[in-house]
Amino acid sequence: MYTGPKAWVLHVDLDQFIAAVEILRRPELAGKPVIVGGRGDPTERAVVSTASYEARAFGVGSGMPLRIAARKVPDAVILPVDAETYTAASHEVMASLREQPGAVVQVLGWDEAFVGIVEEDPESYARAIQRAILERTQLHCSVGIGDTLVRAKVATGFGKPRGVFRLTAENWSEVMGGLPTRELWGVGPKVSRRLTTLGITSVSDLAHADVQDLVTEFGPKMGPWYQQLGRGEGASVVDDTPWVARGHSRETTYQLDLMTPTEVAEQTRELVNRVFEDVAAEGRPVIGITLKVRYVPFTTKVFTRKIAETQDREAVLERAMELLKKVEDRPIRLLGFRAEMSMPAEAREGHTPTRSGW
DNA sequence: TCTGGGGTCCTAGGACCC
DNA sequence: TCTGGGGTCCTAGGACCC
Numbered sequence A: 001m002y003t004g005p006k007a008w009v010l011h012v013d014l015d016q017f018i019a020a021v022e023i024l025r026r027p028e029l030a031g032k033p034v035i036v037g038g039r040g041d042p043t044e045r046a047v048v049s050t051a052s053y054e055a056r057a058f059g060v061g062s063g064m065p066l067r068i069a070a071r072k073v074p075d076a077v078i079l080p081v082d083a084e085t086y087t088a089a090s091h092e093v094m095a096s097l098r099e100q101p102g103a104v105v106q107v108l109g110w111d112e113a114f115v116g117i118v119e120e121d122p123e124s125y126a127r128a129i130q131r132a133i134l135e136r137t138q139l140h141c142s143v144g145i146g147d148t149l150v151r152a153k154v155a156t157g158f159g160k161p162r163g164v165f166r167l168t169a170e171n172w173s174e175v176m177g178g179l180p181t182r183e184l185w186g187v188g189p190k191v192s193r194r195l196t197t198l199g200i201t202s203v204s205d206l207a208h209a210d211v212q213d214l215v216t217e218f219g220p221k222m223g224p225w226y227q228q229l230g231r232g233e234g235a236s237v238v239d240d241t242p243w244v245a246r247g248h249s250r251e252t253t254y255q256l257d258l259m260t261p262t263e264v265a266e267q268t269r270e271l272v273n274r275v276f277e278d279v280a281a282e283g284r285p286v287i288g289i290t291l292k293v294r295y296v297p298f299t300t301k302v303f304t305r306k307i308a309e310t311q312d313r314e315a316v317l318e319r320a321m322e323l324l325k326k327v328e329d330r331p332i333r334l335l336g337f338r339a340e341m342s343m344p345a346e347a348r349e350g351h352t353p354t355r356s357g358w
Numbered sequence B, C: 001t002c003t004g005g006g007g008t009c010c011t012a013g014g015a016c017c018c
Helices: A017-025 A066-072 A083-098 A122-137 A149-159 A172-176 A189-197 A203-207 A211-218 A222-231 A261-282 A313-326 A345-349
Strands: A006-014 A034-037 A048-051 A077-079 A104-109 A112-119 A141-146 A164-167 A247-258 A286-295 A303-308 A332-341
Touching (some): A017 A034, A017 A048, A034 A066, A083 A104, A083 A112, A172 A203, A189 A211, A203 A222, A211 A222, A286 A313, A313 A332
Antiparallel strands (some): A006 A112
């Protein structure tokens, strides 16, 4: 049996990243429930970005309204999001990964990345990564080891915190088979519910499901994809091709709903300007602008319209105002614009990483 | 309870053409 | 008058992730 070096996918995920960075600059917060979100004011409309493990023990998690989180943990320290600082810390982490021998690094977000390696002993390599990151940034991380991207990504969860876990074809069904499909990366609440209507509740059910049933329910691409997901299969090559943004968007949820046409006009102008500034920084032509509006009550459907294919922001503003005048006369809670940009030819031809390795 | 902001990709269905 | 079957392109909307 061959026991030499093999290709592995590692998934590196920082432990409570944002909270950990905050604790680094305020060591007196160590061991306390720390919640980072919005402007740090729990009376505002905002959500939790990250909660420290101490806060999570009270049932606080990412995406939870800040107001609710504050109610669950009355003595929590609530801090505003400081994106610049996290970005800087993230760069240090990624630089430290790229220094590892033979590492191919695919960044997934502020606090996680895939690392492709060819090694005999991936566990030792993973431990070396943890030491290197800790030394350079004083931050702890967990590492998932897998034979596919999906398995590595899922493995990390079993390693948290500060651990290493290996998930391959060999132990996938033993470890994952009995868990609900919702535990899979890419299965959310809606899909998990639709799977249930097909009689599929566990990962093992999904792995053995009839592809035709899945295609009928989810379409020609997603159907087979979900079945693969149930088996932990899929891509196994880490791709470090630089990522090229497809577009940029700016949106704001207003603390007080916009009630008058004047307010709407002002905010529309502000957002359009911000989107165009982002796009100008990229230096690529705009191929579409989408307007997004959310009314009160919040359950109302989002209203999106493609309104222009133009570089001319006055024309965009005009179209937006025209549309907003026509739509129902209700308070606006959220406004947003998204600009789609043409892709550079070299990015179109090459395999630009998509959906974090899908 | 009352829900941010930044992204990506997929599907359904209409318009249009042959 | 009633209307096929296939293809492409586009938009709106949905779902998911960090």
